[in-house]
Amino acid sequence: MNSEIKGSIPPVITPFKNGEIDLDTYRRLIKFHVAEGSHGILVNGTSAEPSTLTTEERNTLVDVAIATAEKSVPIVAATGSQSLFETKVLTDHAVSAGADALLIVTPYYIRPPQRGIIDYYLEVTIDVDIPWMIYHIPGRAAVSITIDTIKELKDRSPNFVGMKHAVNDLGFVSECLAEFPNFKVFVGLEELSFPELAIGAVGLMNAVGNLRPKILADMCQAVWDNDLEKGKKLHHQLFELNQSVFYDTNPIPIKYMMKRMGLLPNNEHRLPMSPATPELEKRLEEVLVRAKLI
Secondary structure (H helix, E strand, C coil): CHHHCCEECCECCCCEECCEECHHHHHHHHHHHHHHCCCCEEECCHHHCHHHCCHHHHHHHHHHHHHHHCCCCCEEEECCCCCHHHHHHHHHHHHHHCCCEEEEECCCCCCCCHHHHHHHHHHHCCCCCCCEEEEECHHHHCCCCCHHHHHHHHHHCCCEEEEEECCCCHHHHHHHHHHCCCCEEEECCHHHHHHHHHHCCCEECCHHHHCCHHHHHHHHHHHHCCCHHHHHHHHHHHHHHHHHCCCCCCCHHHHHHHHHCCCCCCCCCCCCCCCCCHHHHHHHHHHHHHCCCC
């Protein structure tokens, strides 16, 4: 299914109800994305607040997403953590459960050297027979990857196919695509969606996809059709909504806006995350009105 892993693959949020995962709402969200034309589902991405979930809960979300999607779209499981052991447990479960690809974040907080990152990824994926990608998000992980690291991983791991790039660095994307023409780059920063697609990214893994799945799928299709005017128009249409995602820590704004749009019964989080403040709610209300979403 490697060739099919492209397009808009939103990182679906985790709904909570009285402290527990609301699996009924989660199933509805998966069906919503499929109906809206998303090209895949990303489970346990940053927008899912995975660091607030237990390993068992993360594995359950993978199982539920796979069962609910019924093979209608690829399921990409985010299986990284700061612990090699935990990442192995999450990765092995996702593979055995039938995920179509893996997204593995660079080990965060400990700031390892590049040689450690390389050995870590090779160890995690030694028995993995499905495509896997790096989740490159230095703003949260406090570590970057280099072009040399990507080259060595490509040389040594046949199933390493790409990365989610969540940093404002178009130059690095250009460098990767020039060096590795078939490398799959997914955009992880909303404001760079159209620019990165235009230079060769294969798709989007954007939090804003939780609100407007179809428009992101349409943007991908516009670029594939070489209709850059349409892509640019959609980019400008989404611009304020894209910015609003970062009015507070993701997914605080997303969950509030989803509640207001009727996609979520409530905008509950687990500590240390916290719901939107009244001031933020007012600001987001104005964005939703201007975007004609409420």
